[in-house]
Amino acid sequence: METPYAIEMLNITKRFPGIIANDNITLQLKRGEIHALLGENGAGKSTLMSVLFGLYQAEEGIIKKDGKEVKINNPNDANDLGIGMVHQHFKLVQCFTVLENIILGVETTKNGVLQKDEARKKVMALSQKYGLMVDPDALIQDITVGMQQRTEILKMLYRDNEILIFDEPTAVLTPQEIEELMQIMKNLAKEGKSILFISHKLNEIMEVADRCTVLRRGKYIGTVNIKDTTQEELSRMMVGRDVQLVVEKGPAHPGDVVLDIQGMTVASKVHDNNAVKNVSLQVRSGEIVCIAGIDGNGQTEFVYGLSGLEPLVSGKITLCGKDISHASIRERAAEMSHIPEDRHKHGLVLDYPLEYNLVLQRYWQPEFSKNGILDHKAIREYADRLIEENDVRSGQGAITLARSMSGGNQQKAIIARELDKHHELLLAVQPTRGLDVGAIEGVHRNLIKERDSGKAVLLVSLELEEVMNVSDRILVMYEGEIVGDLDPKQITVEELGLYMAGAKRNTGEGA
Amino acid sequence: MNEKVSFFKRPGVQTFVSSIICVVFGLLLGFIILFVINSKGAVTGIVTLLKNFMNYPSQAAQMKYLGNTLVKMAPLLMCALSICFCYKAGLFNIGAAGQYVVGAGACLYAALALKLPWIVCMLCAAVVGALWGMVVGFLKANLNVNEVISGIMLNWIGLYLVNMSLSGVKELSSPYTLKLTAVNPSALLPSMGLSALFSKNQYVTIAIPLSILTAVLLWFILNKTTFGYELKATGFNKEAARYAGMKEKRNIIVTLMIGGALAGIGAAFLYLTGFEEWSVSQAAVPSMGFNGIAATFLGGLNPIGTIFASYFIQHITSGGAYLDKALYPSQCSDLIIALIIYLCGFVLFFKTVMNRPKKAPVKDTRFKPEEKGGKQA
Numbered sequence: 089m090e091t092p093y094a095i096e097m098l099n100i101t102k103r104f105p106g107i108i109a110n111d112n113i114t115l116q117l118k119r120g121e122i123h124a125l126l127g128e129n130g131a132g133k134s135t136l137m138s139v140l141f142g143l144y145q146a147e148e149g150i151i152k153k154d155g156k157e158v159k160i161n162n163p164n165d166a167n168d169l170g171i172g173m174v175h176q177h178f179k180l181v182q183c184f185t186v187l188e189n190i191i192l193g194v195e196t197t198k199n200g201v202l203q204k205d206e207a208r209k210k211v212m213a214l215s216q217k218y219g220l221m222v223d224p225d226a227l228i229q230d231i232t233v234g235m236q237q238r239t240e241i242l243k244m245l246y247r248d249n250e251i252l253i254f255d256e257p258t259a260v261l262t263p264q265e266i267e268e269l270m271q272i273m274k275n276l277a278k279e280g281k282s283i284l285f286i287s288h289k290l291n292e293i294m295e296v297a298d299r300c301t302v303l304r305r306g307k308y309i310g311t312v313n314i315k316d317t318t319q320e321e322l323s324r325m326m327v328g329r330d331v332q333l334v335v336e337k338g339p340a341h342p343g344d345v346v347l348d349i350q351g352m353t354v355a356s357k358v359h360d361n362n363a364v365k366n367v368s369l370q371v372r373s374g375e376i377v378c379i380a381g382i383d384g385n386g387q388t389e390f391v392y393g394l395s396g397l398e399p400l401v402s403g404k405i406t407l408c409g410k411d412i413s414h415a416s417i418r419e420r421a422a423e424m425s426h427i428p429e430d431r432h433k434h435g436l437v438l439d440y441p442l443e444y445n446l447v448l449q450r451y452w453q454p455e456f457s458k459n460g461i462l463d464h465k466a467i468r469e470y471a472d473r474l475i476e477e478n479d480v481r482s483g484q485g486a487i488t489l490a491r492s493m494s495g496g497n498q499q500k501a502i503i504a505r506e507l508d509k510h511h512e513l514l515l516a517v518q519p520t521r522g523l524d525v526g527a528i529e530g531v532h533r534n535l536i537k538e539r540d541s542g543k544a545v546l547l548v549s550l551e552l553e554e555v556m557n558v559s560d561r562i563l564v565m566y567e568g569e570i571v572g573d574l575d576p577k578q579i580t581v582e583e584l585g586l587y588m589a590g591a592k593r594n595t596g597e598g599a
Numbered sequence: 600m601n602e603k604v605s606f607f608k609r610p611g612v613q614t615f616v617s618s619i620i621c622v623v624f625g626l627l628l629g630f631i632i633l634f635v636i637n638s639k640g641a642v643t644g645i646v647t648l649l650k651n652f653m654n655y656p657s658q659a660a661q662m663k664y665l666g667n668t669l670v671k672m673a674p675l676l677m678c679a680l681s682i683c684f685c686y687k688a689g690l691f692n693i694g695a696a697g698q699y700v701v702g703a704g705a706c707l708y709a710a711l712a713l714k715l716p717w718i719v720c721m722l723c724a725a726v727v728g729a730l731w732g733m734v735v736g737f738l739k740a741n742l743n744v745n746e747v748i749s750g751i752m753l754n755w756i757g758l759y760l761v762n763m764s765l766s767g768v769k770e771l772s773s774p775y776t777l778k779l780t781a782v783n784p785s786a787l788l789p790s791m792g793l794s795a796l797f798s799k800n801q802y803v804t805i806a807i808p809l810s811i812l813t814a815v816l817l818w819f820i821l822n823k824t825t826f827g828y829e830l831k832a833t834g835f836n837k838e839a840a841r842y843a844g845m846k847e848k849r850n851i852i853v854t855l856m857i858g859g860a861l862a863g864i865g866a867a868f869l870y871l872t873g874f875e876e877w878s879v880s881q882a883a884v885p886s887m888g889f890n891g892i893a894a895t896f897l898g899g900l901n902p903i904g905t906i907f908a909s910y911f912i913q914h915i916t917s918g919g920a921y922l923d924k925a926l927y928p929s930q931c932s933d934l935i936i937a938l939i940i941y942l943c944g945f946v947l948f949f950k951t952v953m954n955r956p957k958k959a960p961v962k963d964t965r966f967k968p969e970e971k972g973g974k975q976a
Binding site: 416436464 | 823825826835838
């Protein structure tokens with residue numbers, strides 16, 4: 089019997105202690121279609137994909153390949169069935185060439201000697217056919233993120249995978265690269281590959297997908313044809329209520345200078361040059377200043393230098409009139425809240441319960457400890473209040489291990505902690521990374537509320553939409569320098585992209 | 600929201616169960632070895648081992664030898680606590696063995712050469728042990744030298760330094776140091792009437808209750824104080840600790856100093872009872888510090904659990920002495936004990952096994968098909 093479906097996951101149910109991660113979910117992927125999988129953080133997308141990959145066994149439900157029921161017990165089975173995936177974080181060997189990475193694990197050998205010529209021919213043919221431009225002999229560490237992603241795609245194609253999964257593939261790309269990726273995906277689908285596209289970004293789904301399946305809190309909400317739907321409808325399905333896609337905000341009323349940075353230079357850990365070069369800027373109370381730029385242009389080092397995680401090579405930082413250029417992290421934290429870029433590395437102690445994480449910046453204050461002894465009762469009450477006020481969802485409330493929480497709720501916890509503590513400056517680094525529209529809306533509201541209550545907000549973001557919508561002033565960072573001081577109301581996304589790519593700069597600013 | 604975690608999923612219960620499994624496996628393996636060497640005596644052999652002091656018929660003798668087991672448990676417990684405490688801060692203090700050695704050297708030198716009273720001798724052991732730990736901590740914090748490497752090196756340096764400095768206070772005819780009872784009885788730890796409870800076992804001193812109190816104190820520090828909070832945070836995630844403004848370098852040094860002091864005091868707890876003398880010709884680091892590693896893991900990395908684990912390990916170690924020497928070579932008991940102790944380190948392994956079937960999803964470790972896959976070249 090011929091079915092139009094390449095892969096079908098029927099009535100999948102997967103439970104974890106205390107939570108039903110997938111509750112009777114059905115996902116049918118047609119041959120040659122681009123099928124988007126949309127859902128909030130913690131909606132069950134990851135679990136569903138893990139089931140498809142054989143990392144988890146579903147308690148109920150079956151998986152069919154070409155109409156025939158299959159058992160997928162481990163990732164090897166998935167691979168044998170032709171299921172491949174481009175991970176959000178690429179799995180490439182940095183010091184190998186593109187070609188070596190593509191054939192890694194499936195090398196053809198002759199008497200124990202690698203045979204690369206044939207592989208090269210196949211890779212070049214695939215690259216031609218799908219318009220995936222790569223240099224097979226370039227080292228991964230030397231090529232752009234976009235080319236790395238194309239390498240990942242070629243890896244799947246080289247293995248003759250028919251079902252391709254893209255896990256939030258656009259998060260790390262520039263606008264131009266996103267355009268290219270969309271085209272590549274369309275080409276792949278035209279050639280008969282079936283694509284599962286996991287994304288939070290509604291505009292991308294609208295542009296590229298044929299159909300979209302929406303999950304919410306582990307439940308199947310529905311599958312819609314993209315032709316017959318709108319962004320608003322999709323976001324309503326995903327979040328369960330109306331979401332404002334564009335942030336509403338009044339004009340800014342900038343006050344006194346809260347943060348004044350003069351000639352900040354920070355060394356790089358990777359190379360001998362400085363990662364941040366002679367950066368000067370000011371942030372006033374009641375305004376949101378955004379540092380925009382493509383990942384890896386010195387933003388991370390800038391944040392480290394400002395928060396005290398890395399020492400300055402030179403320069404002066406003044407916060408609330410006090411010179412903090414060489415102050416300790418805790419001294420800086422007296423007036424500064426910091427939502428860190430990497431919530432697992434810096435933001436949370438994952439093996440601590442939620443309540444301990446919520447007092448991470450304040451456990452030493454008299455409110456939570458006396459004479460060096462923790463006041464567990466006060467900590468619990470405080471944690472319960474923050475959890476309640478900020479709708480942080482977790483399996484067991486205050487005592488849940490941070491590790492077992494979904495990414496979105498981990499981020500909510502960090503934001504709750506940082507906003508509740510005393511601060512005059514909020515340093516928010518990619519605060520919406522990996523969050524869904526519902527949560528993003530919440531974060532943006534919080535940022536604007538902060539601004540309107542007279543705090544100075546310094547936002548570091550890679551998301552163009554966020555940069556355009558939230559900020560009152562945009563500073564573009566390119567190769568460690570501020571190359572543009574822009575007004576979001578007077579600039580287009582395309583123009584901003586040119587600044588970010590280093591093709592344009594307006595000089596003579598810096599504040 | 601607040602769903603109850605099932606009984607067998609509670610971490611405490613899991614640790615306990617896996618500790619028991621380790622013990623049973625260790626005994627089973629010991630039994631097999633005995634059986635292979637001499638099948639007739641295997642059952643009585645393993646029972647003898649387990650009975651330890653209960654091999655004696657009279658209750659008075661039983662109490663006396665229980666006392667002996669406890670005397671040696673105290674230093675073991677202190678070494679185990681040293682390792683446990685450092686482990687919580689993410690540091691593997693294998694140097695506890697060396698800190699124990701320099702502690703022994705310091706307290707014996709203070710007692711025999713300087714003729715100081717016991718409390719000063721004990722303090723000397725603590726201070727020198729802490730110094731030994733501080734070296735490791737300093738290297739780790741400032742130069743990022745692995746604490747295992749520098750710890751092991753210092754174990755040997757300590758051993759020979761101690762052998763050297765104690766050779767001036769040894770007996771003429773043997774490599775052993777002078778007897779405390781003869782040279783300086785004021786350095787003997789007081790018994791405070793405890794020896795009476797153990798059939799006048801003169802070696803039973805306040806060391807035993809003090810070591811248990813130390814365990815309770817450490818439990819308190821780790822779970823109830825800001826210092827413990829910082830320590831564990833640093834152990835779990837050094838970067839996050841730094842982000843939160845903790846002085847992680849200072850904490851590393853202080854942690855290893857405390858660990859060193861604990862191991863040093865552990866040595867004082869043994870050598871200041873007069874139960875043993877130090878042999879200045881010994882060419883191996885005493886196993887006390889290493890057995891402490893097993894006791895820590897068997898105790899589920901919990902100071903309170905470590906009390907019971909230390910007792911158990913000392914119990915079978917002492918019990919080994921009662922194996923029938925006619926049936927088994929004298930090394931046999933050491934071998935079996937070594938096996939059991941070795942298996943004690945498997946607590947974490949069994950815990951992992953128990954948790955395997957339904958592990959909660961952890962981000963970034965999901966889907967790795969191409970890493971394991973790729974058979975279809």
